[in-house]
Amino acid sequence: MLTFRDIPIKQKLMVIIMATTTVALVLAGVGIVAADSLLFRSYLKRDLSALARIAADNSTAPLQFNDPRVAADNLAALRVRTHLVAACIYRPDGTVFARYLRPDSNSGCPSAGGPDEQRFSREGLIVSRAIILNGQRVGTLVLLYDLDEIAERMKLYGITVLGVLLVSTLIALLLSTKLRAVIATPISHLVGATTSVSETGDYSVRAQRFSRDELGVLVDRFNEMLAGIQSRDHNLRTALHDREEALRDAEKARERFRFLAESMPQKIFTATPGGVVDYYNRQWTEYTGLTFAQMEGDGWKEYLHPEDVEPVFEVWTRSLATGEPFHAQQRVRRADGAYRWHLSRALAMRDPQGRISMWIGSNTDIHEQKEKEDELRRANEDLQQFAYSASHDLQEPIRNVAVYSEILAKRYSNLLDADGRQFLGFLTEGGRRLATLIDDLLAYTRAGVVESNMTAVDSSAVLGHAISSLAEAIRENEAVVTCDALPRVHMGESHLQQVFQNLIGNALKYRKEDPPRIHISADHQGAAWRFSVRDNGIGIDPHYKEKIFGVFKRLHRDQKYSGTGIGLAICQRVVERYGGRIWVESSPGQGATFFFTIPEHAPRVHSAAV
Amino acid sequence: MEQVTPSGFRRSKQRAARLLCLAMGIGLGMLCAAGGAEEASEYQVKAAFLFNFTKFVEWQAAAFAAPDSPIVICILGDDPFGTVLEQTVAGEVVNGRKVAVRRMKQAPPPKSCQVVFAGRPGKEVLKLLPGLGPGVLTVGEGENFVRGGGMIAFVLENRRVRFDINQAAAENAGIKLSSRLLSVAKSVE
Numbered sequence: 001m002l003t004f005r006d007i008p009i010k011q012k013l014m015v016i017i018m019a020t021t022t023v024a025l026v027l028a029g030v031g032i033v034a035a036d037s038l039l040f041r042s043y044l045k046r047d048l049s050a051l052a053r054i055a056a057d058n059s060t061a062p063l064q065f066n067d068p069r070v071a072a073d074n075l076a077a078l079r080v081r082t083h084l085v086a087a088c089i090y091r092p093d094g095t096v097f098a099r100y101l102r103p104d105s106n107s108g109c110p111s112a113g114g115p116d117e118q119r120f121s122r123e124g125l126i127v128s129r130a131i132i133l134n135g136q137r138v139g140t141l142v143l144l145y146d147l148d149e150i151a152e153r154m155k156l157y158g159i160t161v162l163g164v165l166l167v168s169t170l171i172a173l174l175l176s177t178k179l180r181a182v183i184a185t186p187i188s189h190l191v192g193a194t195t196s197v198s199e200t201g202d203y204s205v206r207a208q209r210f211s212r213d214e215l216g217v218l219v220d221r222f223n224e225m226l227a228g229i230q231s232r233d234h235n236l237r238t239a240l241h242d243r244e245e246a247l248r249d250a251e252k253a254r255e256r257f258r259f260l261a262e263s264m265p266q267k268i269f270t271a272t273p274g275g276v277v278d279y280y281n282r283q284w285t286e287y288t289g290l291t292f293a294q295m296e297g298d299g300w301k302e303y304l305h306p307e308d309v310e311p312v313f314e315v316w317t318r319s320l321a322t323g324e325p326f327h328a329q330q331r332v333r334r335a336d337g338a339y340r341w342h343l344s345r346a347l348a349m350r351d352p353q354g355r356i357s358m359w360i361g362s363n364t365d366i367h368e369q370k371e372k373e374d375e376l377r378r379a380n381e382d383l384q385q386f387a388y389s390a391s392h393d394l395q396e397p398i399r400n401v402a403v404y405s406e407i408l409a410k411r412y413s414n415l416l417d418a419d420g421r422q423f424l425g426f427l428t429e430g431g432r433r434l435a436t437l438i439d440d441l442l443a444y445t446r447a448g449v450v451e452s453n454m455t456a457v458d459s460s461a462v463l464g465h466a467i468s469s470l471a472e473a474i475r476e477n478e479a480v481v482t483c484d485a486l487p488r489v490h491m492g493e494s495h496l497q498q499v500f501q502n503l504i505g506n507a508l509k510y511r512k513e514d515p516p517r518i519h520i521s522a523d524h525q526g527a528a529w530r531f532s533v534r535d536n537g538i539g540i541d542p543h544y545k546e547k548i549f550g551v552f553k554r555l556h557r558d559q560k561y562s563g564t565g566i567g568l569a570i571c572q573r574v575v576e577r578y579g580g581r582i583w584v585e586s587s588p589g590q591g592a593t594f595f596f597t598i599p600e601h602a603p604r605v606h607s608a609a610v
Numbered sequence: 611m612e613q614v615t616p617s618g619f620r621r622s623k624q625r626a627a628r629l630l631c632l633a634m635g636i637g638l639g640m641l642c643a644a645g646g647a648e649e650a651s652e653y654q655v656k657a658a659f660l661f662n663f664t665k666f667v668e669w670q671a672a673a674f675a676a677p678d679s680p681i682v683i684c685i686l687g688d689d690p691f692g693t694v695l696e697q698t699v700a701g702e703v704v705n706g707r708k709v710a711v712r713r714m715k716q717a718p719p720p721k722s723c724q725v726v727f728a729g730r731p732g733k734e735v736l737k738l739l740p741g742l743g744p745g746v747l748t749v750g751e752g753e754n755f756v757r758g759g760g761m762i763a764f765v766l767e768n769r770r771v772r773f774d775i776n777q778a779a780a781e782n783a784g785i786k787l788s789s790r791l792l793s794v795a796k797s798v799e
Contacts, residue, residue: 057790058790058793060790061666061788061790061791061794062793062794064662064666064794065659065773065791065794067794070794133665134665134704134705135703
């Protein structure tokens, strides 16, 4: 069974209207009847009291002159009051003097109560009144009035209330039909709209607004909410679509990358920003004979040469930390167990925010190249060894030639004719030059050897030693050598001194007429120190800027500038051995400035490094 | 010669009982007599009526000698009441005035009597009436009394005491009779 809570709103409205109307009318009816009953009773009391007073006054003379007939006639005149049941006059001794009884009355005179008393009894309203003459009570008048009138009035009221109730019920019924249109219809429409939305999922539905009251506001808010949901739904669909598209694009890009990676001759891999390798191309598996599962993650330790694992891991870790490109040479085991040299490189790929999204790396087989390099290096070393031994072994005989030709020239020149002395002079000169040449060659070959147990040296102290060695030449040339504060660098002390000595020596040699002025300074350039040696000499034609660093290259053939032409070659060889470079900036007649760089940190020397 | 009966005068227990019966039944002589041990005599009823008339009559102020003068009931000629009338009016006050009884043989001087009861023989009394002047209520016995110029006359009807009224005579004398008195009169002229 439906409770009141569950019945439709239009029926609720009807019930409420009817209940309100009925309660109001019944209460009003009861109130009116109660009030009227009270008022009527009090009116009746007053009315009967007045009647009793008049009747009592008219009864004095009959009482005084003992004329009950006249008194009875007077009382009979009261019969026009149809509700008067009885009217009696008592003598002071309580006996009835005269009376009037309504013909239908079946009771006698009501008993006399106190003087001037009104009381309601079962028979009706009883009014007693003392009959006073000349200040003396000469009798008592008693009236009995029935209350049929009150009952009649009550009945009339009851019928009226019932009638009004009936009419108002009819009006309420009519009103509720109208109210249905005002309240229930908009609600029905709203319910229809919500049902439609929930059943079809179509958020473009809108509820119709009928009024500007709370229901209208409700409909407006509902529509706004629907609009909000519709727009959000649309955005969600668009976002989903975009996301699907992006995923498709990403998938496409990945496939393209895979295809590219698979089609390349190199071994390609990718790694997460944390350095975990998550992709190897087909070339890898074919080369190593390992499955992807064996190689992924830390699997690279499996195929790398045991000696290379630690150094490569160190470089890889540094690249992961700094984001700088990874660069290493490593030996990778082939399926047949042979290790081949590979150049491994990896670059960090960054997202638009600059964060590393992945590492992409390639391994190129450089085994043949490396073999050739090693071969070349070995040949070079042999050659150097040979040159060193040769020049070392040549030093002694050459010195003998020079020494003895000089002795010969001193002691026996007088035994020789002019031609003989000239030839001897040629011999002596040639011997001296040969000795110098051998010394320089020796220095050059030595320059190719990097000193072990290298520590940082104070370059200004080294410069001091170089200047001391050149003290005589400086004095002869009346040159002025100045310098700024110089740093400590990781370099062999003798090597640095050799560079300084050669460059200063050059500046003294290629001087102009003016006394040479030479200035040495150093500044920081990236991860290296840049030294400069500036002079005010004859300068160098830019055309020869590169050539001057070749072995035995001399720009000036005349005797004015002596030398073997090996000094700058030695400088270049030393500087490059330490990972730096050397160059000159100059123009003829404007002096020249030689620059060379030395890396700030000690070069890493290990078997896998370049 | 004037004699005023003092009020509250008691003579014997028996008289007191009669008085009580009278006091209770003022104007109800018959009933009192019917209920009492002895029947009320005709003159006992007449005495009560005579006193009661004073309650339904209005005198002009000029009818009294002074504002506080009593209402004097004068019995002219023979006195049929004996002491009954004195007993009836003893201690009574009507319209703020005491009530007194006097007996006289000659016509009273003006303002000395407000009620004159003409005892027998009535014919001599009738002659005196014109000389009484205004303001005096005259009461007599028999139909002839009112025809002769009297105002109220006691008559017997079926052994019941009643009275006739000559309203014109009363008006001529400046006396106003209450309509209630008229309503219980046997006849009014």
